[in-house]
Amino acid sequence: MFKTANAQQTKSTYFPFTTGQTPYIYSVKIEPDEDRFYAEIPSLPGCYSWGYTFEETLKNxxxxxxxxxxxxxxxxxxxxxxxxxxxxxxPLTIGVIV
Structure with missing residues (x-):
């Protein structure tokens, strides 16, 4: 199971993790697209999502x-x-702990 860290809009990130877990951090692009927002993680081909609000898109x-x-x-x-x-x-990163 993966734990998700909060999205960071600063250059530093804090991950509360235990021994044996590895933090992974990725840059995220979120852009408006007509009546919704589109998000992608450029370094992971095919990893994208969308939402009607910025917050929903970030969650997705x-x-x-x-x-x-x-x-x-x-x-x-x-x-x-x-x-x-x-x-x-x-400008925006998200991370998970594996």
Whole structure:
């Protein structure tokens, strides 16, 4: 099971995790699209979502990230990592603890 950390709009992130858990941080792009918002995690092909509000979209992309990583782990695929420079420059990041 994955724990989701809060989205961060600052350059620092705090993850309360225990030994054996690994934090993963990804940059997120959320953009308005007509009457809704569209979100994607550029470093994870196919990991995207949408919502009618910014908050709903953020919640939905967190769920999409959790599912993406869960399926990758179940299939034995390596979990792609976001580039540290990309994370540092990103205005919005989200993280999960595995």
């Amino acid at each position: 992309i967190k769920e999409a990230l959790e599912l993406y990583l869960e399926v990758a782990a179940e299939d034995g695929r390596p979990i792609p990592l976001d580039d540290p420079y990309t994370i540092k420059q990103a």
